[in-house]
Amino acid sequence: MFKHFFKLQWKSFFRAASFKTNLVFKILMIFGALYFIVVFLALGVGSYFIIEKNGLGDPLWFVNKYIIYYLVMDVYIRYMLQKMPVLNIKPLLYLPFNKSQVVYFSLGKTIFSFFNWAHAFFFVPFSIVLIIEGYNPLGVIGWHLGIMALFYCNNFINIMMNNKDSIFYPLVAILAILGICQYYEWFDITVYSSPVFNMFYDIPWTAIIPWAALIGLYYGAFNYFKNNMYLDAGLATKHAIAKSEDYTWLNRFGNLGTFLKNDIKLIKRNKRSKTTVIMSFIFLFYGLLFFTNSIEAYDNPVWKIFAGIFVSGGFLFSFGQFVPSWDSSYYPLMMSQNIQYKEYLSSKWYLIIIATIISTILSVFYLYFGWDAYLAVIVGAIYNIGVNSYLVLWGGAYIKTPIDLTSNKKAFGDKQAFNVKTLLLTLPKLILPIAIYGLGHYLINPTAGYLFVALTGILGFAFKNLVFRKIEKVYKKEKYKTLLAYKQKA
Secondary structure, X not given: OHHHHHHHHHHHHHOOOOHHHHXXXXXXXXXXXXXXXXXXXXXXXXXXXXXXXXXXXXXXHXXXXXXXXXXXXXXXHHHHHOOOHHHHOHHHOOOOOOHHHHHHHHHHHHHOOHHHHOOHHHHHHHHHXXXXXXXXXXXXXHHHHHHHHXXXXXXXXXXXXXXXXXXXXXXXXXXXXXXXXXXXXXXXXXXXXXXXXXXXXXXXXXXXXXXXXXXXXXXXXXXXXXXXXXXXXXXXXXOXXXXXXXXXXXXXXXXXXXXXXXXXXXXXXXXXXXXXXXHHHHHOOOOHHHHOOOOHHHOXXXXXXXXXXXXXOHHHHHHHOOOOHHHOOOXXXXXXXXXXXXXXXXXXXXXXXHXXXXXXXXXXXXXXXXXXXXXXXXXXXXXXXXXXXXXXXXXXXOOOOOOOOOOOOOXXXXXXXXXXHHHHHHHHHHHHHHHHHHHHHHHOOHHHHHHHHHHHHHHHHHOXXXXXXXXXXHHHHOHHHHHHHHHOOO
C-alpha cells in the first residue's frame, strides 16, 4: 500500500501542470539546502572552539543555555514554511483506502522533512567534538538523543498546531517578551530551561523522557487526523451570531469603493491575508539593522535609503506582489462581469498607498536615532508611492499563483512567483533608489541624495494615469493565461 502511495506522489510531481516550474524550484531548493547544510556543519565543528576562544564558558553549557530559543525559532519557521502533507490526503478520501494507512503515510512523510534532519548537521559534529575534547561519551550520546527528540517533537506540535493562530502567536509573543527581558537583564528564562538540557548530559537515561513525549505526540497527531479526516468536516459548524460588514462609507467612491470593501473583508477574514499584515508590521523594525550601526557592513549612508524602502513598504512588497492572486478563487467570475481593469487595479493601489502611509506614521520612533533616519523612511515612502506601487502591480500580472486564503504556508514566497520578468521588475524597486541616492550623495551632499529619490517618487506619481494605462494593457494581455493558471493546481 505504501509503495502505491509513493507511486501516486511521484506521478503527481511529473504530471503537474507546473512541472517545469516545480523542477526549477526543486533544484533551487536543493542548492539552498546544501548551503544550510554547509553552514550547519561549519557551526557544528567550529562552535566549540569559538565559544572557548571568546571565554563564554563551557561550550556545552553555553549551547544548553540558549537552546530554548533555538527550539522556539524552529517551531516558528516550521509554522510559517513547512508544508503539511496531511493537506494532500483529500483526493484519497473517496477511494477505497484504509484511513489509518493514509494517515500513517501522511505523518510518516513529515519525519523525512528537511526541517527535521537538517539539525543533525549541527548536533552530530558538535557531539563528536565534545567527545574528542574529553566529555563523557555516554552523557554526550544521551544529550544528543534527547535534543534531537525535541526537534521531532516540534514536528508533531507544528502539525497539531497548524492553522491555529490563536495558540501560536500568543506563544511566540510570550517567548519574544522573555527574550527582551533577558536582553535587558530583567528576567532570565534560561536559568530555568538550561538545567533541563544539562540533565540529558548529567543523567543520560533521562533522554527517554523526550522520546516518550515524541511517541505520545505522534499518536496524538495520528488520532486527531484520523478522527477528523472527512470530506464534509466543518460543514455542520454553527455560528450563534452573524456579523455584517457593509462599510457604507465607501459607497461614495462607486465601483472603486466596492473593490476596496472586498479587499478589506478579504484581509480581515482570511488567515493568509492576516499573516501578510503581521509581516508588514515586522517590516517596521527592519530599519533597526541599519540605523543603530550595530552591523558594520550596513554602516554606510547608501543603505539607509534601502532600509527606508523596506520599513515603509512592508505591505507593498508582501501584498502587492500577489495582485491579482489574492482574488484567484473567484477571479474567473470577476472576469466574466463588466469590470474595468483600471478600477480594479486602482483599488489595490489605494490600499497599498494607505498601508504605506500608516507604516510611515508608525515608524516615527526612528526619530530616536536622529532626523536623518526618519527622513530616509519618509523618502522611501514617497518612492514607494510614486514608483514601487506601480512596479508591484505590473509584476503581479506575471505571477500566476493561486493563493489559498485559509493557509499561511508559502506566505514568504511561492515557486510560481519565480520568473525572469518579475526578477527584472525587482531591480528598479531596490537597486534604482540606491543608485539615485548614491548619485546625489556622492556628487553633491546627503540632502541632495534624499531629494533626488523623493523627486523620482513625485515624478512617478505625476504620471499615474499614463502608467496605469500601460499596466492595464499588460493585465489584458495576460488575462487568459492567468485564468488558465488559476484553474490548474500544482
